[in-house]
Amino acid sequence: MRFKARLLTSCFTNLVDATRAGRAITTGLILFANGAVMASPAVLPVPTTASATPVGRVAADMASSWPKPVEAPANAPNVILILTDDVGFGAASSYGGPIPTPNFDALGQRGLRYTQYNNAAICSATRAALLTGRNEHAVGMGTVTNAPTGYEGYTSSIPKSAGTVAEVLRQNGYQTAAIGKWHLVPEWEESQAGPFDHWPTQMGFQYYYGFIGADTDQFTPALTEGTSPVEPPHDDPTYILDRDLADHAIRWIGQQRQLAPDKPFFLYYATGSTHAPHQAPPEWLAKFRGKFDRGWDVARSETFERQKQLGIIPATAKLTKRPDFIPAWSSLSPEKRRVFARLMEAYAAQLAYADYEIGRVIDSLRASGQLDNTMIVFVQGDNGASGEGAQQGSLYEQAFINRYDEPFNDLVDNIDKIGGPDAYNNYPTGWGWAMNAPFQYYKQTASHFGGLRDGMIISWPSRIKDMGGVRPQFHYVTDIAPTIFDAAGVQAPAILNGVQQMPIDGISMAYSFDQPDAPSRRRTQVFEMMQNLGIYHDGWWAGTTPTNAPWDFFKVVGTSDPNDRKWELYNVAQDYSQADDKAKSNPKKLLEMQQLFWAEAARNKLLPIHSASEGAKGAPSPRGDRTSFSFQPGLSRVPPRVAPETIGHSYTISADIEIGTDDAQGVLVTHGGKFGGYAFYLDQGVPVFHYNAIGTRQYQVRAAQRLSPGHHVLTARFEADESRPGSGGMLTMTADGQAIASGRIEHTLFARVSLYEGFDVGQDTLSPVNADYRIATSRFRGKLNRLDFTIDK
Known part of the structure; x- marks a missing residue:
């Protein structure tokens, strides 16, 4: 069927002419097929002047109207939410710790220090509760994104019914940005293929710069801007992530002030410090030489005394005992003391340096006159200090992940690398325990305050008048979002972006601003992490005795029935540090608390209690069941769940290449970097395969001769x-x-080829797998037609 364009144009012209002349309008589509009329027009009356405006007068007779921009409530403050990583209650000087944090201290002097603030005992869970105001299991983040299971509270996928504080503020006139660590993207959504629903820019933040995963190298970080991977500078020997994050925060704040001075902003600033690797500039490492030679027992005792002097803990608080599996410092050999002290020096240097860079951000606000009406919520740690370094610490965190027991002599031989770009170090459990003074245990342990409690300061000069005050009310991480809403003068909506919202679990802490002695409005809170269970209610605490070491979180607890676990009972209204277990003397109260735990566990999707190895099978994967892959050069930073899985498999890599006499150089494919991985490349025309199984476990297969110029199919x-x-x-x-x-x-790697360096084709990014090549010159100079990867089942 063909339509006559000229005839239709004529019909339209006649219609307009008839309208202007006041005649009846013939309307309808006239269809012709082989010259025959297939559809007849209809006749409509001409509108009268009483019922309509002639076409030519519409613009003249109607008032124009523009969409009105959303405006924040009058005098709404800027909000900066700062979150550090794995710090511990007793680390920073504001809370009696041995590490100077003058900028954190200064905020406390012009704000409020909270002494019973609690997190979720691990990274992702805390962040989900912090940004949504809902309990972590209720939003599917009952663990870290690296170890999800198929049970509802543990999938690592935050539902759209749990909108973030950033999205609510954005829709109420705020400019929003997230800078630093995210750790809320399910691993199967981490690649450039998305989906990006759980990335910062789809969860309320208009701008993002930082790293998506659990941790990253401070010297060669796996950076993302928006949703695109970006490289750190490879030609700047002074580059370090904490300074870069501060620079981006200062730049973004300055941009908002210049371009939108009437709009308040919300900045979520989350450092990677002090999660492993503990790294800092050399001059900061030097500041702490010899500062921890007296060991963790002395450091913990001195912290405890300072905490009492500062009024951070009650005068009646007791210092809990050192557990049997942590040796007394005095029992260690001189060589172990030297290495362990050096590992702690790196941690201290990193925290002190992070504080310095955060201070630069705060100073930029002061210089621009914005500090008084900026509410700064500074949470010093997303959980307790870590015990994941095990009993001797580690030169490479990747060893812990891959279940490789590093020989102690490796730490001795590489002691001068600790804290620098050639180590990915973590300290021994003894230091994590010391940094959580006066409490028991460490990160992952949701059954005790050592895993949960951190320092937290709120500063807002134009609103909070009790500068330097201490607040003892019991609070949880979910309480921060409602506090921000309260300060901004907005309400969490019942419907957000067309989706019915879950109730907010948190309660605003604003009541405590002017009432230092007010009773806590949080009466109950349930806890679970890595099978460690806890419940708080009206000054009482019940929790299970941990059965797994923090470096064994994949293990199932000793009994399959959580009811068979040993429980402890504390009256924390009188026993601040959980030093006196009353389970035997008050079984009735313990039973009451246990029953409350199971009721709250069911309501908040904690059940079933299980290990990270249970329920993990069948997790979504972009690669699905594929065993064959074909790649082109230029693909980079592909994350582990998307890259070909070589762990536990035989495999074949085939590269179809063309080379000349001068371009037979560069990487064909690599996964990982200097802290673990493999690379297949040409070194001046010689084919090489190198496998880096961490530390001294380096294996290389190198051909004896150069390839001749021309076309080749090279396989490994x-x-x-x-x-x-x-x-x-x-x-x-x-x-x-x-x-x-x-x-x-x-040896090959046990769990992960790489943490976050990724899979690259035709080049390498971030750091080289070995010293045969440099990142800046790693690109394959010949022609890589295709690279095929086949995994044996």
Whole structure:
């Protein structure tokens, strides 16, 4: 069927002419097929002047109207929410700790210090509760995004019914940005293919700059801007992440002041410090040489005394005992004391340096005159200080992840690398315990305050008048979002972006601003992390005795029935540090608290209690069941859940290449970097496969001769001894079907090829797998037609 364009144009012209002349309008589409009329027009009356305006007078007779921009409530403050990582209650000097944090201290002097503020005992869970105002399990974040399970409270996927404080403020006239650590994206959504629903820019933040995962190298961080990976500068030997984050925060705040001076802003600023790796500039490391030589027992005792002097803990509080599995410092050999002190120096330097950079952000507000009407909520840690470094600490955190027991001599031999760019170090559990003074245990332990309690300061000069005040009310991380809403003069909506919202679990802490002795309005809170259970109610606490070490969080607890676990009972209204267990003397109260726990656990989606290894099977994966992959050069920073999975498998890599006499150089494919991974590359024309299994476990297969100029199909075939994680095997390289080299790879990685360096084709990014090449010159100079990857099932 064909339509006559000229006829239709004529019809439209006649319609307009008839309208202007006041004649009846013939309307309808006239269809022709082979010259025959297929549809007849209809006749409509001409509108009278009483019922309509002639076409030519519409613009003249109607008033124009523009959409009105959303405006924040009058005098709404700027809000900066600062969150550090793995710090611990007794680390910073404001809370009696041995590490000077003058900027955190200054905020406390012109604001309020809270002494019974609690987090969720681990990174992702705290962040989900912080930004949504809902309990972490209720929004699916009952663990870290790296260890989700298929149970509702543990999927790591925050529902749209739990809108963030950023999205609410954005829709109420605020400018919003997130800078730093995120750790709220399910791992299967971390690649450039998205979906981006759980990335900052889809959860209320108009701007994002930082790192998406759990941690990153301070010297070569895995950075993202918006949703795109970006590289840190590879030609700046002084580069470090904490300074970069502060620079971006200062720049963003300044931009808002210049471009939208009448709009308040909300900045979520989350450092990677002091999560491992503990790294700092060399001059900051030097500041702490020898400061911890007396060990963790002395440091903890001195912190406890300062806490009492500062009024941070009650005069009646007791210092809890050192657990049996942490050795007395005096029992250690001189060599261990030297190494362990150096590991702690790096942690202290990192926290002190992070405080310095945060101070620069605050100073920029002061210089621009914005400080008085800026509410700063500074949470010093997303959980207690970490015990994941095990009993001797670690030169590489990747060793803990991959269940590799580093020889102590490796730490001794590399002691001068600690805190610098060639180590990814973490301190021993003893220091984590000391930094949580006066409490028991550490990160992951939701059953005790050592895992949960952190320092928290709120400063707002134009509103809070009791400067330097201490607030003892019991509060939880979910209470921060309602406090921000209260300060901003907005309400959490019942419907957000068309989705019915879950109730807010938190309560505003604003009542405490002017009432230092007011009873806590939070009466009950349930806790669970890594199978460690806890419940608070009206000054009482019941919790289970931990059965797993923090470096064994994948293990199932000793009994399959949580009711068979040993429980402890504390009257924390009188026993601040949980020093006196009353489970035996008051079984009736313990039973009452246990029953309350199970009721709250069911209501908040904590059930079933299970380990990270239970229910993990079947997690979503972009790669699905694929065993064959084909790639083109230029693909970079592909995260672990999307990259080909080599752990526990045999595999073949095949590269179709063309080289000349001068371009037979560069990376064909790599996954990981200097702290673990593999690389397949040409070194001046010689094919090389290098496997970095962490530390001294380095294995290389190198051909004896250069490839000739021309077209080649180069393969690397790894044949595992066994189909299990960590298995060794043989690596054989061929060129055009002919074997050119083979060698033994004695160990492979057990759990993750890389934490966050990613999978790259035709180049390497962030850090090199070995010293044969540099990142800046790693790009393959020849022509890589395609790279095929095949995984054996």
